[in-house]
Amino acid sequence: MSRRLRRLVILAEGEFRFHAAKTALGVIRYGPDPVLAVIDSTRAGRNASDLLGPAFDVPVVATLGEVLPLGPTALLIGIAPTGGRLPAAFRSIILQAIGAGLDVLSGLHTFVSDDPEFAAAAREAGVELIDYRKPPERMETSMGRLHRPGSRVILTVGTDCAIGKMSVALELRNAARHAGLSSSFVATGQTGIMIEGWGVAIDRVVADFVQGTCEWMCEEGEARGDWVFVEGQGSLDHPAYSSVTLGLIHGFTPHAMVLVHKPGLAEHDFDHLPERSFPLRPLSEMIRVHEEMAGLVAPSRVVAVALNTSLLDEEAARREIDRTAAETGLPCGDPFRFGADPLLAELRARVDALPWVSRTEVTA
């Protein structure tokens, strides 16, 4: 699990803002590697702290040239566009980075290592091109594996994609560590893999093997800890990505789920026809549908709601958390904004009380 740290520059040209740069922001917030700068010429002079708060002091610069004197060792592509293709404007910056001896780290569907021009330049410069979305060689269908006795597998699900399911899973895992619990985080997307150092970008796996892949990832998560927090993807009612969501639910067969929601968001987020709209559904309906669909394979319960209150001021956020807890009868909090400890404590009690959670003593 341990590796030498990289000194990162993150490429987010034209896009260093919430949502569009969710890979960049996730790596800055949760990754182990120091980030020297973000490249976005349209926002030069700003700082990651404008978006993430004063703890995250990373300058935004206009060009790679400005960062080279600081000794970066890798360029990380910090955006995740729909379909995952490489924006044309990025090509010259990537080639410049390779020429300057930097590894290139990418989570795009278009693999940088398959690009003949990048590959030739990388060979010449002796640098690595790493595609975090490359699927594993293992091509396995689900076998109906049972969870390791003593484990508690928690999957984050959501009312939409790109609202914080990975962050909630990471915050809960970190809170579990602080509480002295044996715990692990299972990354199912490229940003999570960049942060955690292992995992599979499940949306890149051949459809027939999605649930089988989740099954062996779950086994690896359970080998790393008793409390296994799995990063969810998409949403069950998403017109473009719901099948991946269901694959995670039936592949991981989580003991419990945490529903992530972003108050203020009204419609599903994806590149759809301009004349159409896909409104989000009420929390109560989403809770019911998740439990019903999970139960077709293995029983599970939504045991908490995590709100991403980034669209609200602090007072409104606290009000919305209280309102949601009352509406759903579930523990509710914003783990990024107000800490994950209280949510974890309430979640633990509820999970341990579920009848399908193994009564075997947790090992740690």
Add this chain to the structure above:
Amino acid sequence: MSRRLRRLVILAEGEFRFHAAKTALGVIRYGPDPVLAVIDSTRAGRNASDLLGPAFDVPVVATLGEVLPLGPTALLIGIAPTGGRLPAAFRSIILQAIGAGLDVLSGLHTFVSDDPEFAAAAREAGVELIDYRKPPERMETSMGRLHRPGSRVILTVGTDCAIGKMSVALELRNAARHAGLSSSFVATGQTGIMIEGWGVAIDRVVADFVQGTCEWMCEEGEARGDWVFVEGQGSLDHPAYSSVTLGLIHGFTPHAMVLVHKPGLAEHDFDHLPERSFPLRPLSEMIRVHEEMAGLVAPSRVVAVALNTSLLDEEAARREIDRTAAETGLPCGDPFRFGADPLLAELRARVDALPWVSRTEVTA
């Protein structure tokens, strides 16, 4: 759409029986190409008519050598094992076929055209290696496309995999043709593609693009006919394949669904741990769950139940059809055994009455 017919030999060594040889049986029953023989040395001397009835007179032989004097032009691999890998025993027969100048047609996950030994032999012999499961180059996410006005998109869904969803869709399309309706069949699996000559093996598509691929396949189906019968895959409660099923439901957004069920089958069919069992669910629950899950993206209704009564004698089959119709309140029939015309007639009336079916005149 038209192509020169092939003269097929079907390889099903050790496996020429229901279920294991579903590709072989589907191609014999519905494909346009004459089938000269089936190779299965463990069943030499038998005939496809033993399984499919007297209309399907195809001898089973022990070796390829016995068929060569009849002038076959292609060897078709007629089994679809879990995981789709090539049984080792098949290698020598495939090499013998290539050496004898036959094309090789495969629907396995392991692509015959990627096999260095097969590829070299095929180049030498000047024959083609065709992998029907190869995914298309198009990598697109769903855009929320609306159906062509006047179209009626019908998806077959089921209580399990490998129970006849493809056959029901083909029988209904054929009945629609006989009734003078403009109609098409959309193949979503390798056997359907072998039969129809176009389509995508959706379980081989990268997960992120499943729903987008369904969307453009639907457009192609609608370009070929007004009544679009789509071959379903898996089942919504299948531990290994449910995500593919949901991808079809949310990708094709069918106006209506036909639920396929095999009376007498008790458990889900897949390679699972021997100590586990995954019972099938009641029809009423499956109908409700399908309509609810479809409705998260676009409204749909289960408008008929198609039974695969192959485990029952004729009297028991007719009784079960009546019982199921009474239980579900839906038209019910076994289109293979008793013809698809009555089911189609009842289905048409129900589909045309759905409030979300375009009132635009059907063109044909």
